[in-house]
Amino acid sequence: MRKINWYPGHMNKAKNQIEEKLSLVDVVIEVLDARVPESSRNPVVAKLTDQKPKVIVLNKSDLADPKLTKRWKNYYENENTVVVALDSKHNSKLPELLKAIKKASAAKIEKLTQKGVVNPVIRAICVGIPNCGKSTILNRLVGKNVAVVGNKPGVTKNQNWLKVNQQIELLDTPGILWPKFEDPEVGMKLAAIGSIKETVFQFDDVALFLLDYLHSFYPKQLDKYLNTIDFDENLPELLMTMTQKFGFRDDYDRYSYHFIQQVRKLKLGQITFDYLKEVSHDD
Incomplete structure (x- = not known):
């Protein structure tokens, strides 16, 4: 990552x-x-x-x-x-x-x-x-x-x-980030919600992070969104399949951005990306 x-x-x-x-x-x-x-x-x-x-x-x-x-x-x-x-x-x-x-x-x-x-x-x-x-x-x-x-x-x-x-x-006061994200996942999460300028990260990196996170913690929402697409543990392959199935042909980068926007617009439901260890998402 x-x-x-x-x-x-x-x-x-x-x-x-x-x-x-x-x-x-x-x-x-x-x-x-x-x-x-x-x-x-x-x-x-x-x-x-x-x-x-x-x-x-x-x-x-x-x-x-x-x-x-x-x-x-x-x-x-x-x-x-x-x-x-x-x-x-x-x-x-x-x-x-x-x-x-x-x-x-x-x-x-x-x-x-x-x-x-x-x-x-x-x-x-x-x-x-x-x-x-x-x-x-x-x-x-x-x-x-x-x-x-x-x-x-x-x-x-x-x-x-x-x-x-x-x-x-x-x-x-202006919004302030800090000089370095010690945990790379923090950067991915902040990029996913729109708190980091889109010019400083790769859309496919964030889309792949989202697929992995959703599969782990919100599998029902992800399955519903994928519809007839079977989840593939090879996430880049899955993202490419989604790119084609959702009508973006081979424009992998454009679809990655679209998928991030879909998550932000609640197309996969209400999502929280930070969790307490003692809290289950299925509670």
Whole structure:
């Protein structure tokens, strides 16, 4: 499996900016992709923000396996972290996020209140990898399109303070990856969900990874998608057969990209690519 590494200069700059702003921040909102909760946790940012109260948002939960999203939520809550599972585009759970921010910053609010501060303002910073849905969440919270959104990595370029209400201000930040993926599967997972620019990985590598993963953990969904095509342990041969059967002739690379898009668009159902060892996908 070929490794995927991508760390443009603006990401290092953004990391430094987050570090500079942390002294102004009361709580950290860490937005994770519910399909890859652990793989979308940036270890560099996690280390930087380790001493701050934290809210974890499992975003894009509509795309993930709901059973596993529930298990991941419980897992992070057992680490004494406030967790909200969210679909920022389609549902109305944002009030839960506001409550979570207040809960995570309760100690700070109490401290300020005891000092006589009326209606203390809580400042939060929103962090996450590219294309995890940070800006969509912020726009929903603020109630207008103040943060640039897009279904591709690298849309947010600057840091901006946004006023949610009289009590909460949020700092938006660009999505940040880390310099090197020690586990090559992490790179494959992030490529599969669209958090890495498509110019830095091979489509067939990711398609082959997806076939192997789906066969291992979501065999029923894969069999239904393959229809009359028998699963072949020789994955490159299987991918070539799929290329031809699904009408792409011998355009292996174009079909590989199409298959990745099919997975992203839920044509094979709600898929989670990170799993807890004690959790069975068939539970």
